Amino acid sequence: MKCRSLCQLVVGSFILSVGSVTSSNANAQLTIGRQIIEPVTPIIDSVPVDVGTVRDVLEAQVEQGVESTFGSLANIPTPQFTVPSPLSLTSPAGSLVLKEIKAPDGFLAVEREWLFVGSEADRTHFSHPDITIESSHYLTAIGQWIYRLKVSTSLDELSQIRNNLPESLKAQVGRNHIYLAQSKGNPDSQNNSQHVLANTTPTDKPKVCQAPVRIGMIDTSIAQNHELLKHLVIEQQSFLPQALPTTQAHGTSVAGLLADNMLAGSHLYNASVFYTRNSISQGATLLSLIDGLNYLVAKQVDAINMSLAGPENPVLSKVIQKISEQGVQILAAVGNEGPASPPMFPAAYPSTIAVTAVDSKHVIYRWANQGNYVDFAASGVSVEVAHPDGTTSRETGTSMATPLVSARYACLFRASSNPAQALATLRDQAIDAGAPGRDPVFGVGILH
Known part of the structure; x- marks a missing residue:
């Protein structure tokens, strides 16, 4: 007993010394488990298990012993998180x-x-x-x-x-x-031919929705006349200074992926906030993000897709908390900074649904962030997306995985008018992957 107590003391001290790697994420996750559906607490009693409850599995995992903690620490890869040079x-x-x-x-x-x-x-x-x-x-x-x-x-x-x-x-x-957009193009991919679009009709959509939905997105502007978007009612507004350069590529990709799970007549509201930093990077100021969120809430959307990531910020935290209290669900990409990256926001906020990316074989995207705040995984590696020139191309990143989960949640919410029920059903539809139960790589599981 003395040896065991001493070992636990040593291990406890060691874990504290590497808090930036494990403990901060664990603590954040335990908080998330109690807050993600707090605005709809009365529903919890009638829903046996929801996403927030599943998150509490982490507590049991922590209590299983210190051997697994040492094993996890030994497997942590070299940190990949880097911030681009300022412009x-x-x-x-x-x-x-x-x-x-x-x-x-x-x-x-x-x-x-x-x-x-x-x-x-x-x-x-x-x-x-x-x-x-x-x-x-x-x-x-x-x-x-x-x-x-x-x-x-x-x-x-x-x-x-x-x-x-x-x-x-x-x-x-x-x-x-x-905050930066979270997608990476595939240099070896080529645009697909127009006949692919000719075979895609609104009757092929949706795979889940049974009623029109209202989804908001924070992104670049989108090419509204794209064939893959023609079955939607689209409104967009820019929240950028006119002098800043912008693009339609990222937003059109995300909009196309949302559209693939939206019934004809659904409304898509886009807040254009990203400016072009260079050929592969788009950035958005926090003020633009907040103005965009304000616009989307006024449109009474069912869910807000945020395919972006960045630092924790008390102002962003307060705004997202207030929006969540009104029953509007925010879904965000976990980030593309690698398994050893610190938590990225808004995905890591307690009320946000955090989405990671897998490939067609259910292998996790190698640059996806990992942590106890990850909620769901979806296809996001070399996925076919709408391109502003009217064709399609392929993109990779947690940005590309988030739209499927956003659209799926919006469909379930529209069917039940109940955020807790929508989250519980979403969890039931997820396929467990990785370690049994919830894990920091796939979250609850993979959504198709």
């Missing part, structure tokens, strides 16, 4: 529109820009010579104002910004971070 984007006339920096937290952000959510009266807290309110507007989705602040170099630090706020508001400010 400066200019208008056609040559004036600076947006300057990215690598913030102290290691993620990209807009230089010296911060966001704050609060009341209109809270603007008085920013009467400071080193703080300028660049813009402010009311967000109907959360019933609060959002302020975009520009600060001096000497004040460009979280602790300094919070010093100007009362204690009750300190958690409502964060950097204007930049």
Whole structure:
């Protein structure tokens, strides 16, 4: 007994020393298990098992012993997480529109820009010579104002910004971070011929839906006239400064994948937020994301697809929590930064459904993030997608897996009008993969 106690003490100390690898994810997962369906708590008693309950399996796994913990640590690959180099984007006339920096937290952000959510009266807290309110507007989705602040170099630090706020508001400010689209093209793939599209008709869709749905997406703009989208009613709005370059490729791909599981007459609402960073990367500021979410909630969507990932941010957390409390489900890609990446957001937030990618043989996508916040897996490796030029191409990434789960959830929600029931049915449809039960690679399982 003494040896066993001593071993547990040593192991406990060791686990604490590598908290950034395992413990933080475990703690986050245990929190998720109790919060994902909190807005619909009365339903839990009538639903035997739901996604949140399945997540609690992690507690039993932790209690099984320390041997499995050592085995997991030994198998952790070399960290793959990297942040792209910051860029400066200019208008056609040559004036600076947006300057990215690598913030102290290691993620990209807009230089010296911060966001704050609060009341209109809270603007008085920013009467400071080193703080300028660049813009402010009311967000109907959360019933609060959002302020975009520009600060001096000497004040460009979280602790300094919070010093100007009362204690009750300190958690409502964060950097204007930049979030990245989560797909990677297949260089060896070629566009498919037009006859593939000719054989695709709205009667082939949907495989699940029995009624029209309303789905929102946060992405690039989309090519609305694509053949694969013609059975949908599409509305989109841009939340980008006009001078920033943009593309239709990523958004059209995601929209096509959503459309494949949407009944004719369904509504698709797109908030265009991504600017083109380079030929393979698209970025979106947190302010654009929040404005896009505000727009989609006003459209009374059943679900919101977010094929993007980035850092934790208290402002984003607050907005997503408020949206979740209204019964609008957000689904997000877990990220393409590799198995050893830290948790990426919004996927890792408790109320968000996090989606990873597998190939046609149910093998996990090699660059997919892993962690106890992963909820479902879906096909996302070399999948056929709509291309803005009217043809199709192939894309890979957790971005490409998320739309199937978003559309499936929206269909189930529309059928039951009950978020908890929709989640429980979604879990029942998942095929277990990897380790028996829930695991940090496939989550609950794979959806087809």
